[in-house]
Each structure stands twice: as C-alpha cells, then as structure tokens.
Amino acid sequence: MSKNNIQLLKGFRDYLPSEQIARRKIISKISEIFERFGFAPIETPALEQYELFKGKLGEDEKLMYKFKDLGDREVALRYDLTVPLARVVANYPDLPKPFKRYQVANVWRADNPQKGRFREFTQCDADIIGADSEIADAEVIAALSQAFMSLEVGEVVVRINNRTLIDKALEQLDVPKTSRVKFMRILDKMDKIGAEKVSEALKEEGFEESLLKNYEKAVREMDAEYESRMQNLLEGFGVINIQFDPYLMRGLDYYTGIIFEFFLKGKADFGSVGSGGRYDNLIGKFTGKDMPAVGGSIGLDRLFAALQDAGKISPQTAAEVIVFNLDKNLTADYLNMTTNLRAAGIDTEFIYDTAKIDKQFKYAESKNMQVAVIFGPDEAKKRVVNLKNLAEKKQVTVDLDNLVTEVKSMLW
Amino acid sequence: MSKNNIQLLKGFRDYLPSEQIARRKIISKISEIFERFGFAPIETPALEQYELFKGKLGEDEKLMYKFKDLGDREVALRYDLTVPLARVVANYPDLPKPFKRYQVANVWRADNPQKGRFREFTQCDADIIGADSEIADAEVIAALSQAFMSLEVGEVVVRINNRTLIDKALEQLDVPKTSRVKFMRILDKMDKIGAEKVSEALKEEGFEESLLKNYEKAVREMDAEYESRMQNLLEGFGVINIQFDPYLMRGLDYYTGIIFEFFLKGKADFGSVGSGGRYDNLIGKFTGKDMPAVGGSIGLDRLFAALQDAGKISPQTAAEVIVFNLDKNLTADYLNMTTNLRAAGIDTEFIYDTAKIDKQFKYAESKNMQVAVIFGPDEAKKRVVNLKNLAEKKQVTVDLDNLVTEVKSMLW
Numbered sequence: 001m002s003k004n005n006i007q008l009l010k011g012f013r014d015y016l017p018s019e020q021i022a023r024r025k026i027i028s029k030i031s032e033i034f035e036r037f038g039f040a041p042i043e044t045p046a047l048e049q050y051e052l053f054k055g056k057l058g059e060d061e062k063l064m065y066k067f068k069d070l071g072d073r074e075v076a077l078r079y080d081l082t083v084p085l086a087r088v089v090a091n092y093p094d095l096p097k098p099f100k101r102y103q104v105a106n107v108w109r110a111d112n113p114q115k116g117r118f119r120e121f122t123q124c125d126a127d128i129i130g131a132d133s134e135i136a137d138a139e140v141i142a143a144l145s146q147a148f149m150s151l152e153v154g155e156v157v158v159r160i161n162n163r164t165l166i167d168k169a170l171e172q173l174d175v176p177k178t179s180r181v182k183f184m185r186i187l188d189k190m191d192k193i194g195a196e197k198v199s200e201a202l203k204e205e206g207f208e209e210s211l212l213k214n215y216e217k218a219v220r221e222m223d224a225e226y227e228s229r230m231q232n233l234l235e236g237f238g239v240i241n242i243q244f245d246p247y248l249m250r251g252l253d254y255y256t257g258i259i260f261e262f263f264l265k266g267k268a269d270f271g272s273v274g275s276g277g278r279y280d281n282l283i284g285k286f287t288g289k290d291m292p293a294v295g296g297s298i299g300l301d302r303l304f305a306a307l308q309d310a311g312k313i314s315p316q317t318a319a320e321v322i323v324f325n326l327d328k329n330l331t332a333d334y335l336n337m338t339t340n341l342r343a344a345g346i347d348t349e350f351i352y353d354t355a356k357i358d359k360q361f362k363y364a365e366s367k368n369m370q371v372a373v374i375f376g377p378d379e380a381k382k383r384v385v386n387l388k389n390l391a392e393k394k395q396v397t398v399d400l401d402n403l404v405t406e407v408k409s410m411l412w
Numbered sequence: 413m414s415k416n417n418i419q420l421l422k423g424f425r426d427y428l429p430s431e432q433i434a435r436r437k438i439i440s441k442i443s444e445i446f447e448r449f450g451f452a453p454i455e456t457p458a459l460e461q462y463e464l465f466k467g468k469l470g471e472d473e474k475l476m477y478k479f480k481d482l483g484d485r486e487v488a489l490r491y492d493l494t495v496p497l498a499r500v501v502a503n504y505p506d507l508p509k510p511f512k513r514y515q516v517a518n519v520w521r522a523d524n525p526q527k528g529r530f531r532e533f534t535q536c537d538a539d540i541i542g543a544d545s546e547i548a549d550a551e552v553i554a555a556l557s558q559a560f561m562s563l564e565v566g567e568v569v570v571r572i573n574n575r576t577l578i579d580k581a582l583e584q585l586d587v588p589k590t591s592r593v594k595f596m597r598i599l600d601k602m603d604k605i606g607a608e609k610v611s612e613a614l615k616e617e618g619f620e621e622s623l624l625k626n627y628e629k630a631v632r633e634m635d636a637e638y639e640s641r642m643q644n645l646l647e648g649f650g651v652i653n654i655q656f657d658p659y660l661m662r663g664l665d666y667y668t669g670i671i672f673e674f675f676l677k678g679k680a681d682f683g684s685v686g687s688g689g690r691y692d693n694l695i696g697k698f699t700g701k702d703m704p705a706v707g708g709s710i711g712l713d714r715l716f717a718a719l720q721d722a723g724k725i726s727p728q729t730a731a732e733v734i735v736f737n738l739d740k741n742l743t744a745d746y747l748n749m750t751t752n753l754r755a756a757g758i759d760t761e762f763i764y765d766t767a768k769i770d771k772q773f774k775y776a777e778s779k780n781m782q783v784a785v786i787f788g789p790d791e792a793k794k795r796v797v798n799l800k801n802l803a804e805k806k807q808v809t810v811d812l813d814n815l816v817t818e819v820k821s822m823l824w
Contacts, residue, residue, distance in 0.1 A: 005502055005698050006464045008457065009487060014500055017452035017513065024443075024453055031436075036754045038761030040429035040730030041436055045420065045532050046458060046518060047477070047489075052418045065459070067479035070522045075421060077459075088426055090417055096778040100730070100761065101429065106458060110482045120457050133764035135743070146754075236747030238755075286417050318452030318512070331547070335648030342448045342558075343650075349450030349512065352545035366508040 011111070011119030021316035023122075023304060027104055030124045030147045030298060034102040037143040039126045042101045044084040046108075050074035056083050056282065058253035063109040077108040081125040082254070082279065082295060089129050089293075090286035097130030104300075118301060125276075127295030129283070135233055137258045137278060140296045142237030144262060144274045147298060153307060155265035156273070157241040160230065161219075161248040162258050163277070169218035173211065183207060187215070188249035191268070198247075219246040230258075241265070254279040258294065270306045274298040317368035319349040320411055324360045326376040333380065337373060337403055344404045346411065364390055371410050373403070423523070423531030433728035435534075435716060439516055442536045442559045442710060449555040451514040451538045456496040458518070462486035468495050468694065470665035475521040489520040493537040494666070494691065494707060501541050501705075502698035509542030516712075530713060537688075539707030541695070547645055549670045549690060552708045554649030556674060556686045559710060565719060567677035568685070569653040572642065573631075573660040574670050575689070581630035585623065595619060599627070600661035603680070631658040642670075653677070666691040670706065682718045686710040729780035731761040732823055736772045738788040745792065749785060749815055756816045758823065776802055783822050785815070 008014065015023060031041070050066050053076055057064075065077040078084055081103045089099060104124045111117060126143050128136045141158055148156040170180050186201045193201075199212055220227075227244050234242050250259040257278030264270055276296030284290035307313050323338050325331075334350055341348040349369070351360055357374075364372050374386040374395075385403055388395040389410055398406040420426065427435060443453070462478050465488055469476075477489040490496055493515045501511060516536045523529060538555050540548045553570055560568040582592050598613045605613075611624055632639075639656050646654050662671040669690030676682055688708030696702035719725050735750050737743075746762055753760040761781070763772055769786075776784050786798040786807075797815055800807040801822055810818040 004463075006461055006499055007503065009459060009461055009481075009485065010483075012457040012459060014457070014503070015455040016500075016504065016507070017454055020453045020455050023455070035730060035759050036757070038731035038759060041432045042429055043427040043432050043435070045424040045426070047421060047424060047520070047532065049418055049421055051416075065481065069421075069477065071422075073421065087418055088428075091419065091426070092428065095428070096775060098764070108459070120459065131764045135747075135762070135764045139762070139764075232744070233747070236744055236751065238751050318447060319450035322450075332644070332648055335547075335645070339648065339650050345448070347447050347450060350547070350551070352510070352543045352547040352551075363508060 009119070011113035013118060013120070017318060018316045019304075019313075021318070022307075022313045023300070026151060026300065026304065026307070027122075027124070029150050030300075031102065031104060033147040033150050034124075034126045034143055037100075037126070037139065037146070039100045039102040039143065042085075042088065042103055043105065044078070044081070044088060044103065046078055046106070047075050048078055048084060048087070050076040052076070052087055053079050053083055056254060056285070058251065060109075060251065063111050065108045065110055078105075079109060080107055081105060081123050081297070082127065083282070085125070085127055085129070085295075086279075086282045086286060086293070089283050089291065093287075095129075098136070099129040100127070101129075102126040122300035124298040124300055125295055126297075127293060129293045130291055131294070132280070132292035134229065134258075136292075137294050138230060138233035138237055138239070140276060140294050141234060141260055142239050144276070144296045144298060145237075145239045148262065148274070148303075151303070151307065152312065153264060153273075153303065154267075154310060155241060157243055157263050157265050158234075158239065158260055159243045159245040159248050159263065160258065160260045161245055162226065163255050164257055165219050165222045165226065166246075166249070168222050169215055172218055172222075173214055175207075175211070179207070183211075184249045187212075187247050188251075190247035216246045220244075250275065250277055254282045256280045260296065262298075264306055267306060267309075270302055270309075272299070273303045273306060315368055317370075319347045319367065319369060321346055321348045321371045321373060321407055322360075322364045322367075322369045323348060323350040323373040324357065324375070325351040325354050326357065326374070328354055330375065330377070330380060333375065337375070337385070340404055341373075341407060344408065346404075346407060361390075371407055373407070375400075421531070423525035425530060425532070429730060430728045431716075431725075433730070434719075434725045435712070438563060438712065438716065438719070439534075439536070441562050442712075443514065443516060445559040445562050446514040446536075446538050446555055449512075449538070449551065449558070451512045451555065454497075454500065454513045454515055455517065456490070456493070456500060456515065458490055458520075459487050460490055460496060460499070462488040464488070464499055465491050465495055468666060468697070470663065472521075472663065475523050477520045477522055490517075491521060492519055493517060493535050493709070494539065495694070497537070497539055497541070497707075498691075498694045498698060498705070501695050501703065505699075507541075510548070511541040512539070513541075514538040534712035536710040536712055537707055538709075539705060541705045542703055543706070544692070544704035546641060546670075548704075549706050550642065550645035550649055550651070552688060552706050553646060553672055554651050556688070556708045556710060557649075557651045560674065560686070560715075563715070563719065564724065565676060565685075565715065566679075566722060567653060569655055569675050569677050570646075570651065570672055571655045571657040571660050571675065572670065572672045573657055574638065575667050576669055577631050577634045577638065578658075578661070580634050581627055584630050584634075585626055587619075587623070591619070595623075596661045599624075599659050600663075602659035628658045632656075662687065662689055666694045668692045672708065674710075676718055679718060679721075682714055682721075684711070685715045685718060727780055729782075731759040731779065731781060733758055733760045733783045733785060733819055734772075734776045734779075734781045735760065735762040735785045736769065736787070737763040737766050738769065738786070740766055742787065742789070742792060745787065749787070749797070752816055753785075753819060756820065758816075758819060773802075783819055785819070787812075 255277040259277035261272040262274035667689040671689035673684040674686035
C-alpha cells in the first residue's frame with residue numbers, strides 16, 4: 001500500500017479533544033456574556049466577493065487569501081468580521097437599529113506564521129450599528145471586559161485613544177495630512193520599542209524633535225472632559241483598569257473615533273487579547289449613506305494561549321463513564337446499561353470488544369474517565385454490578401437496578 | 413459619496429439573529445448528544461493541501477474550491493470532515509483508540525445552487541476510528557438517531573445497506589468489476605425515479621433484464637443473519653424505524669462496509685438529513701496501514717429547513733429586558749440598573765439616547781423583548797421603577813431596590 005502522509009499547511013492548526021473541549025467552553029462563556037449585553041448572533045460566509053474587502057484594509061490587504069472561483073469570480077476568504085457586518089447592514093436595511101450583533105468565527109490572513117500568530121484564527125466580535133452615543137462605545141468595551149472577567153484570565157487593562165482627538169491634535173500642530181499616517185505608524189510602536197527609539201525614528205523621517213512631547217500634550221488637552229466622561233460611563237458599566245494612551249493608534253484604515261486594546265496585566269508579551277473602535281464611515285461605502293458603528297473583537301487563540309500559560313486549562317475529558325466489555329454474550333446487557341446511563345444525561349462510552357481488564361482500565365485512564373462499570377457472568381447471575389471510581393481507585397458493588405442512581409451519586 | 417452595494421456570492425447565505433439563535437440551539441443539542449455517546453470535539457482547518465482530497469472523492473472532486481496560495485501551494489477548502497479526520501489520525505498516531513470524535517463545521521462545494529442546496533453548509537460529524545465492530549456501526553447510527561429525537565423533528569427513518577454485501581452479490585451475479593459503478597449509480601436512483609425507470613436505464617446500459625430482481629435477492633441472502641444482527645444492536649441502542657434497503661448506494665468513493673441514510677418520515681422531498689458509513693481503507697492511504705473507521709454526518713442546513721417547515725422554529729430574541737432612556741440626567745441610574753440586571757444573569761439592553769416613549773416601545777417590540785424598565789424623574793424622586801410586561805401589556809410599580817428580584821419574577 002502506498003503511503004502518503006499529508007501534513008497541515010504552514011500556519012494552520014488542529015485542535016485535538018482536550019484543547020477543543022476547553023476552547024468550546026471559552027467560546028460558550030464569551031457568547032453568553034455578549035448575549036447578556038443584548039448582542040444577538042449572526043453568521044456570514046467564509047467566502048465573499050473580493051471587492052467587498054478591496055480598499056477597506058489599508059496595507060493589510062496584501063494578506064488576503066484571494067482567488068478566482070470556478071465561475072471566474074474574484075473571491076476572498078474573510079479577513080475580518082467587521083467588513084462583512086457592514087455588508088449585512090447595507091444588504092438588509094430593515095434591521096431594527098441599533099443593531100447589536102456578535103459573531104464568533106474564523107478569519108484568514110496570509111501573515112508570516114510566528115509564535116502565537118496563525119493564518120487561521122478565531123475572532124469573537126461584538127458590534128453596535130446605528131448608535132453614535134459614547135454610551136455605545138463604553139458598552140462595547142464593557143462587554144469585552146466582562147467576558148475576560150468571566151473567564152478568570154487575571155487582571156485585564158484596557159488602553160483607550162480616539163482618532164478624532166489624534167487628528168485634531170495633528171491639525172493644531174500643523175502636521176500635514178500626507179505625513180500623518182507615517183507619524184501615527186511610528187508612534188504606534190511606543191509600546192514595543194520605547195520613547196527613545198520612537199524619537200529617533202521620528203527624527204529620521206524628518207519630524208521636528210519637539211513634536212512628540214507637543215503631541216501628547218495636545219491630545220490630552222484637546223477635549224479635557226473626554227477622559228472623565230468615558231471614565232464615568234465605563235465605571236457605570238463595571239469596567240476597571242482603564243488607561244488613556246495617546247500613543248495607541250490601531251492599524252485598520254476604517255476607524256474614525258474611539259480606539260481601544262485590551263492587555264493582560266503583567267503579560268504584555270502576549271500582545272493585545274482584544275481590540276476595536278468606532279468606524280462611522282465604513283457602512284456608507286456600501287450604501288452611500290454613513291451610519292455610526294462601534295465594535296470590539298476578542299482574539300480567541302491568543303486568549304487561549306494566555307489561559308494555558310496561566311495553568312487555567314486543565315485536562316479535559318469527553319465521556320464520564322465507561323462500560324467495560326468482559327463477555328461477548330453479555331452484549332445486550334452492556335447496550336442496555338449504556339443506553340440507560342445516556343438516557344439519564346450521563347456521557348457514557350462502551351468498549352466494543354472483549355479484552356483483558358487491564359487493557360480496559362488503561363484505556364479508561366488515558367481518557368480521564370471517572371467511573372468504570374464492570375459486569376461479568378458472575379455479576380449477571382447475582383444481578384449486581386461493580387462500579388469503580390477511577391481517580392480514587394475505590395470499587396463498590398451495587399444492585400443492577402440501581403445502576404443509574406449509583407453512578408450519578410459517584411459523579412456529583 | 414460613492415455607493416457600492418456588494419451582494420453575497422451565489423450559493424452563500426447570511427444567517428440573521430432570529431435564524432442564527434435557533435441554529436445555535438440545534439448545534440448545541442446535537443453536540444450534547446454526541447458527547448453523551450462519548451464523542452469528543454476536534455477542530456481542523458478550513459484550508460488544507462489540495463493533495464489531501466485528491467483521489468478520495470470520486471467524481472465529486474470537480475466540486476472542490478481549489479486554488480494556489482501566495483506561496484504557490486495548491487490548497488483547497490475542505491470538502492468534507494471525514495478526509496481531514498483521516499489526516500488527523502495519520503498525523504497523531506498516539507491518539508488512544510478507539511478514537512471517537514465529533515466535529516461541527518462548514519464545508520464548501522462548488523455545486524450548482526438549488527433549493528436547499530448551498531455552496532457553504534454545516535456538517536455535524538461523529539466518527540469512531542480503530543474499531544471494526546458492528547457495535548461501532550450501530551452506535552454511530554444510534555448517536556445520529558438520538559440527535560434527531562432530541563430535536564423533535566418528528567419520526568425519522570434510517571435506511572441501511574452494506575458495500576460488502578453489494579460487492580459479493582454482484583460477484584455472484586457475474587457483473588464484471590468495470591460495470592459495477594455504473595450499475596450502482598443507476599440503482600441509487602431507485603428512490604427518485606422508481607423501479608420502472610431504473611429497469612429502463614439498466615437495459616439502455618446493456619444490463620440483463622433479470623439482473624435487478626436477482627440483485628435484490630442476492631443481497632438479502634448474502635448474509636441472512638446480518639439484518640437481524642444489526643437490528644438487535646440498533647434496538648439495543650434505542651434506534652427505531654430501521655429499513656434495510658438493497659438499493660441504497662451512497663456516492664462517496666471511500667465507503668467499504670455499512671452505509672446508511674436518514675430521512676424524515678413523510679418528507680422524503682427534503683432528501684436525506686443524515687448519512688454515513690464505514691471506510692476502512694481511507695486512513696491507510698495516508699499511513700500505509702489500514703485502520704477500521706465508521707462515521708455519520710447530520711446536514712444542519714437541510715435539518716433546519718425541515719424544522720422551519722414543521723413550524724418548529726419560533727421567533728427568537730436576543731435580550732429579555734430593555735431599560736428605557738427617558739432623561740439624559742439619569743444616565744448613571746440607567747447604567748446602574750442595566751449592570752445590576754446583567755450581573756444577575758439577565759440578558760439586558762439599554763437604549764442609548766432619549767426618545768419619545770412610543771418609539772422606545774416600538775423598538776422593544778421589534779426585538780421581542782419581555783420586560784421594559786421605565787424610570788423617569790418622578791420615579792427617581794420616589795425611588796420606584798415601572799416594569800412593563802410587554803406581551804401581556806401589564807405594568808407594575810416596584811421599589812427601586814427590588815428591581816432585579818421583581819424583573820426575575822416576571823421572566824420565570
């Protein structure tokens with residue numbers, strides 16, 4: 001037989017059971033919190049017309065998975081969940097506003113794979129469309145913040161800035177429009193390379209030396225009340241650890257107002273675990289009419305890595321109970337026990353073939369099972385069954401008729 | 413402003429909240445049942461090397477979304493969840509066997525879109541790797557059957573056949589190997605076009621007239637005990653409505669043993685809502701060593717259409733409670749109420765801007781909310797709050813301190 005062991009594509013991953021069970025629990029918690037905040041789920045396709053993303057992503061556009069389909073249409077794997085959301089809002093004008101939706105789904109970026117960065121990853125997005133209120137800005141941040149709290153990831157800090165303030169400050173400082181993107185990109189590196197190197201980089205690009213200091217002052221004075229207003233709203237929603245950061249820029253082209261990023265306290269090396277902002281012009285690109293919009297996104301994979309690092313991901317198991325197979329002639333009894341346990345809501349596995357009992361114990365342990373149901377010809381005669389608590393290595397013999405009740409008492 | 417309203421690709425769909433909430437509930441039920449049966453979740457990438465699928469899908473191969481990525485690699489969107497599972501089993505030889513996994517994920521096929529058939533759709537697969545027992549065959553069928561029961565889709569019928577029996581019967585009837593695929597493809601249409609037209613088609617292709625009758629007889633006699641053995645196992649697992657159907661063939665190339673399809677009783681026009689079979693040679697194509705495998709798949713989208721048709725999908729709502737905004741000066745109170753309700757686990761939305769109360773009621777009704785929290789300057793003075801049951805149109809005034817308890821009592 002010819003052998004052809006095919007591997008994963010570079011930058012892609014499999015999630016095997018023990019990881020995937022944990023991931024599913026995290027997704028379910030995040031979804032629950034988003035629903036608590038009044039966001040409703042939607043699903044959009046993985047594949048969209050390439051034109052949808054064209055001109056919306058800035059320099060990230062080159063990272064798109066783009067190809068021609070069988071009908072010679074230019075198509076692309078979705079790069080994010082925000083641009084498709086804007087299409088949805090444009091396509092279904094009758095959706096009641098504000099439209100609060102969340103979506104948990106994969107996106108694809110042909111980025112250079114590196115530690116913690118993959119070409120396929122899961123985003124958990126919550127957005128509010130049709131509300132230009134600062135309360136909506138605060139609520140999106142609060143929803144993400146509450147999701148992190150419910151996952152017990154440890155303390156989380158949210159850094160906040162505002163594109164409108166940045167723009168006004170640069171206007172006041174007479175930085176010409178053509179240089180602003182360059183200036184912002186350099187400042188965005190403050191966190192990674194520090195103030196000194198940012199100053200050098202600015203000088204190299206021909207900016208005045210005093211600009212950095214003047215910029216921070218200008219942003220903070222631009223709307224003296226903005227910080228305290230946002231602080232009040234966020235605290236009203238229960239958000240803690242808020243930092244205003246004039247150097248936060250965010251990459252995506254479409255932001256117009258507030259921008260924010262979440263970091264794990266003392267674990268900046270994991271990068272941001274959530275981010276977002278206001279994008280009031282994006283929907284107008286499809287409809288011809290601007291519509292206010294604000295949203296945020298949790299990066300599931302980075303968050304998962306952080307939780308693993310913190311020892312918060314314990315080994316996960318699929319089934320709780322295993323029914324051993326000691327005698328082929330007892331198959332009908334085994335099926336009956338298995339089916340009764342399952343009917344009672346207990347996750348149960350049955351071993352299909354008879355095998356030495358040691359082998360069956362080994363298999364049960366490899367899967368972290370809690371209870372083994374042991375039933376041979378002797379037990380069948382006496383109408384009893386042995387139940388072994390696999391963690392405590394204790395065994396009891398109980399009446400066959402009480403199987404379900406006894407197993408339940410060992411699980412809870 | 414230029415307008416550029418971009419549409420969905422042909423054959424793709426958006427799921428808006430009321431549909432998506434219902435879909436999520438169905439997926440969650442199916443997953444729960446699969447876990448009850450001892451299957452554990454995994455996740456594999458949407459994008460794989462094209463070579464993975466090459467030669468595994470028979471004539472369906474032309475339906476693959478295949479392209480070259482930025483690194484000039486031939487890649488393909490996953491066509492099913494079974495071939496990637498075989499890769500996983502080959503890539504991780506240490507997974508304990510039997511390996512029982514389930515996966516709920518989208519697959520992509522560039523099929524001609526038609527009613528109920530889309531280019532992106534969701535499969536819910538459960539497979540058992542490393543067990544050649546007929547009990548494993550029965551258990552996969554039982555897991556799917558139980559999932560349908562838990563969704564209350566009405567009565568479901570499972571049709572069963574076996575590739576080994578088909579092959580042996582055709583051998584006995586001296587149908588040459590080269591004609592067998594042709595013969596099987598025609599017989600597979602029995603359900604759609606009836607016996608008469610199948611006979612005609614066979615005649616046109618040069619098969620003997622007596623072949624059809626002899627074939628059915630030969631299959632049924634081939635292993636006289638097979639039917640009753642399977643019937644016993646399936647009944648042991650609680651499966652009802654089992655039909656042995658010598659004309660069931662199934663398309664995919666990789667099946668080697670049992671094959672099965674689930675239909676809704678009296679709703680054959682929806683097509684099969686679930687299917688699967690045994691594929692003992694697929695994993696060997698990657699490892700060079702055959703490994704027994706059996707699995708089944710529920711087609712979520714067809715099932716959803718059937719549930720909609722049966723009136724089983726009621727309008728779904730995101731939030732349960734809405735906090736009205738009657739006075740900008742009361743913002744801190746509104747945030748406080750909203751945050752307290754959410755902290756008590758109640759899905760709550762807050763209206764960001766003051767508006768006429770009629771407009772706020774209209775919005776609440778458009779979203780099927782249950783309770784409106786109404787609080788203006790008068791209520792603030794008296795430290796009370798009005799709660800309106802939106803379905804029954806009844807309003808009560810309660811103490812502000814009892815808000816959460818009172819709202820809870822109106823919801824449950």
